[in-house]
Amino acid sequence: MTTFLIDKNSGLFHHLNVFLIALEGVFTATSLAAGQRVQLNPGDFSTIEGLVSKMDVRVPLHGPIATAIQDRTPDVIEITVLPTPPSPPRFRFNTRGLVRTLTILVQPFYANYFEQHVPEIRARYGRDDKGWPPVWQAAWAVRNAISHNGRVWFKSPDHPAVTWRSLTLAPAHNGTELSSLMSLGDLLVLLLDMEAERTGKAVPNK
Structure with missing residues (x-):
């Protein structure tokens, strides 16, 4: 714990x-x-x-x-x-x-965090998401889904799959509702992982 x-x-x-x-x-x-x-x-x-x-x-x-x-x-x-x-x-x-309502409820807050800090990731690793750390690659795919009515969306059918923990998102999932693949709890854990990767250190804990 x-x-x-x-x-x-x-x-x-x-x-x-x-x-x-x-x-x-x-x-x-x-x-x-x-x-x-x-x-x-x-x-x-x-x-x-x-x-x-x-x-x-x-x-x-x-x-x-x-x-x-x-x-x-x-x-x-x-x-x-x-x-x-x-x-x-x-x-x-x-x-x-x-559950579905609460998962959707957190999505705007997730998207706001992503948009606030993605310029740092682009400045550090380039604009192409495929060169980003894996957790931010997955974060990008989740952000894409949120901006497409909560459904997984990859513009290119050739985009490589992205993986975070046991979740894999790929163009084959296009149209799948994000809330059927990950829960509110997962989004919160993903945010903690994103913050740790962005700052280069673990989120303070006791």
């Missing part, structure tokens, strides 16, 4: 903070619609499964909206990543019916 500490100096910080505000809003509205009482306490988190990464991602549920209402941002965002257990634990509240 690794807890990543994402502070204001991280390229991920502002994108994740806004996403967590939206996620807490979805959780609160969903709980109310299901007839449940909403009471979030310090330390409460949401566990998001990664299909490709085989990792569970724990993100904070308590605090993002309250902090934003006070016109503040947190000093640090803690995200914990741990291997998905063979027998998933029983959670207090399950949003499996919203």
Whole structure:
């Protein structure tokens, strides 16, 4: 289990903070619609499964909206990543019916991070994505899918396949819905990998 500490100096910080505000809003509205009482306490988190990464991602549920209402941002965002257990634990509240919605929800924040930092990658490795580090090659393919209505899209049928962890994307996947190939948890883990590659060092953790 690794807890990543994402502070204001991280390229991920502002994108994740806004996403967590939206996620807490979805959780609160969903709980109310299901007839449940909403009471979030310090330390409460949401566990998001990664299909490709085989990792569970724990993100904070308590605090993002309250902090934003006070016109503040947190000093640090803690995200914990741990291997998905063979027998998933029983959670207090399950949003499996919203998996596709939540995966789509994170895509604009992912795309914004990509667009903000891809100039650095191009300056370092050239404009042709085929010369980029593998994680950013895969990131490019994911970004392409997001910009094509959430479906995998390679302009050239001869473009080499790209691979990240156990995920491979290739022109043969054109038209396939991205959310059927990778989950919200995977997108969050991919963002951590992209940030580590971009900065040349591991994202700080405890």
